[in-house]
Amino acid sequence: MAHLLRMAGAEVELLRQGDHLPADATPVLVARSTVAGLDVVGDLLARWHPEVPDPWLVVVSDVPAPPPPAVRYRLRALGPQVERTVTVPYLWPLRAAASVDEVGERRAVRRAARGLATALAGPAR
Amino acid sequence: MTVPYAVERRRSHRPDGSVAADDGSVAPAVRAGFVAAALIGSLGILVSATLGLTLAVMGLLLLALVLVDRDGAPLLHHVLVAIGHARSRVRGDGSSGETGIRPWPHVATLPAALAGTELLDADCPVHGRCGVVWHRPTGLMSATLLLEPSALVLSDPAVGETYTACWWTLLADAASRADVTAAAVTVDVAPAAGSPPAVRFTVTVDPCARERIRCVTDAAALTVGALAAIDTEAAGVVACRPATATDLATIARAAFEPGTRWMRPGEEPPAWGELSPRTEASGPRSYQHERYTSVSYAMHAPSGRRFDADAVPHLLAPGTHPRRVTLVRREGPRGTVCSVFVTVSVERTADFRAARAELESLLCTAQPRLEVCRNLQAEAFGVGLPAGWFAPHAVELNFGMTP
Numbered sequence: 001m002a003h004l005l006r007m008a009g010a011e012v013e014l015l016r017q018g019d020h021l022p023a024d025a026t027p028v029l030v031a032r033s034t035v036a037g038l039d040v041v042g043d044l045l046a047r048w049h050p051e052v053p054d055p056w057l058v059v060v061s062d063v064p065a066p067p068p069p070a071v072r073y074r075l076r077a078l079g080p081q082v083e084r085t086v087t088v089p090y091l092w093p094l095r096a097a098a099s100v101d102e103v104g105e106r107r108a109v110r111r112a113a114r115g116l117a118t119a120l121a122g123p124a125r
Numbered sequence: 126m127t128v129p130y131a132v133e134r135r136r137s138h139r140p141d142g143s144v145a146a147d148d149g150s151v152a153p154a155v156r157a158g159f160v161a162a163a164l165i166g167s168l169g170i171l172v173s174a175t176l177g178l179t180l181a182v183m184g185l186l187l188l189a190l191v192l193v194d195r196d197g198a199p200l201l202h203h204v205l206v207a208i209g210h211a212r213s214r215v216r217g218d219g220s221s222g223e224t225g226i227r228p229w230p231h232v233a234t235l236p237a238a239l240a241g242t243e244l245l246d247a248d249c250p251v252h253g254r255c256g257v258v259w260h261r262p263t264g265l266m267s268a269t270l271l272l273e274p275s276a277l278v279l280s281d282p283a284v285g286e287t288y289t290a291c292w293w294t295l296l297a298d299a300a301s302r303a304d305v306t307a308a309a310v311t312v313d314v315a316p317a318a319g320s321p322p323a324v325r326f327t328v329t330v331d332p333c334a335r336e337r338i339r340c341v342t343d344a345a346a347l348t349v350g351a352l353a354a355i356d357t358e359a360a361g362v363v364a365c366r367p368a369t370a371t372d373l374a375t376i377a378r379a380a381f382e383p384g385t386r387w388m389r390p391g392e393e394p395p396a397w398g399e400l401s402p403r404t405e406a407s408g409p410r411s412y413q414h415e416r417y418t419s420v421s422y423a424m425h426a427p428s429g430r431r432f433d434a435d436a437v438p439h440l441l442a443p444g445t446h447p448r449r450v451t452l453v454r455r456e457g458p459r460g461t462v463c464s465v466f467v468t469v470s471v472e473r474t475a476d477f478r479a480a481r482a483e484l485e486s487l488l489c490t491a492q493p494r495l496e497v498c499r500n501l502q503a504e505a506f507g508v509g510l511p512a513g514w515f516a517p518h519a520v521e522l523n524f525g526m527t528p
Contacts, residue, residue, distance in 0.1 A: 042250030050359045064196070064203060065210040069342070070248075073225050076346030077250055080304070080354040092198035108196035 001030045001058060003100030004088065004109075008117035017044075026083075026120075027055035032062045033087070038074040045081045056120065057082040064090040086119040088112050159188065226257070226345045229370045231397035236381065236405050236414065238507030241515075244397035246370035247345045255352070256370035257345045260515040265306060266348040267329045267513025269373060270355075272310070273363035274321035278441060279314060285438030289452070293432075293463075295326060295360035296454035300461065304334040304351050307455035307514035314441055314448040322441070325368060325376070328352055329455075329513035373511045374399070380510055382415045383447045383470050405503075411477070412502035418477050419470040421505035422488060422495040426463040437465060439487050446471050446480045449509040466508045467495060 002012045005028070013022065021027055029044060031037040041057060048055070057078065061067075067075070079085055091112055093103035103109050166184055170177030190201040229244035241262045249255035258267045277284040292310040299308035306329050313323040330351045332344035349367070357364040368376070371394040378395040406413040411420050426432050440450045451466040467488070471480045488495040498505035508514065 039250055046251045046353070050356050063210075064198075064206050069225055073248060073342060073346045074250055076343050077248075077350040077353070080302075080347065080350035089196070092196050092202075 004113050007113035029055045030058045033059045033067050035070050054083045057085045060088045061090040225342045229397050232399050235398040236400045237503040239398040249349050252367050254369045255349050255367040256373040257348050258512045263515050265515050268348050268352040269368040269511040270326045271365040271368050272324040274324050276321040282438045285441050289437040291361040295362050299328050299355050300454045304330050306331050309451050309453045311451040311509050327511050376511050407503040409500050412506045417470045419468050421468040421498045423466045423498050424495040444483050451509045455514050468509050
């Protein structure tokens, strides 16, 4: 996802839990579109420091199909706690690639990066 | 080196030189499909022209599914995934009772204070379950957070003032959200001094404030999310957890019958609005429910003015009878309205006069003055229930699906 965000023109820094967020940086949480993935996000948001800006949530589709009701429910429930939710479609080419760079020129990947860039540049909540 | 050679061969099939995981696996299938379609088609033409044409069309369709590439995978893969997803939905995978919402059982005729409401047992990320009250006539929903109690709130006026200031801040923070139409903090004061009060924070949410909602499950999810998004710690208030449907039904039951014992582990939780039939009567200055009689008072802060800091702590002093004090902040037609409601309930009719006198002796020190809710006793009683503040007028229904 960091590669995709870089392709989208963003400067990306990966942080671990407890690391300080650089000034003027926008926190982005990345999760799989599964109940387990979104529960981890919910757990993080429950412990989110009040002085850190609300994060963006990037949800990566784990299958090329619409999310099940349980995932849709969680996305709705987490919505008010995040700045905005962006969904990245399932990318077939990534299955055979060691990194995004290898398939960066594929149409689907370029389209996903472009969609991510547009969403991140768009208006916040 | 066999493997690099194989990779190079595969690469040669792609004009852009890229490697896809499916390049090697699909090609034999295409070849086999093409040969099989050609053989079967030829055989079919020999037998019958119509059969041959049909088989040819089917073969071409299969070839198209295998050869046409979409998002880096053959169309056949997308079709197979879609079929698998549809089968999964038919089997009910991912829509078990553990997710979304479940309606809570309720009595056939709800008491006036809960008229038009329905209790939903909703899924709550991190915390498990959360009770959501759905007001069907307006489409508004409410959810409740149980707050950390402190016995000092009742005994020490200085602590009471501090807590009250925090609660007003919490209400202001909540009401600043676009989707919150009202917020309330309710304190249940038990007669016995020394026991900590039960404190809860209820938000009423308009799920359609930001986006169009078409089903009650989405509305409940947004309500749960709105409650979680309110930062209680920033207001200096410590939250325990969201109230579950069992909590809400039990709190409501205890309000109607203060002498009722709380549910034992393993016992069936009460139904929503459980009240014996024909045991409810609302008069101009009192509200009778079960064998209890309640009287409710209210004070409203004039526009632009705030309550005196010591107004609410006076009302929190334990008395002879159970009392419920509710601080409300809501959006009215002329702007933000802050109100305080006080309800006292007595079991014996003979105690009613003394209980009122005791409450009025507390009220005379509070500024602005509390006034009895004349002809609105049932409604004022309902303000202290964990059910939310619902506008008396019906609004456009944006969702009406039964969960």
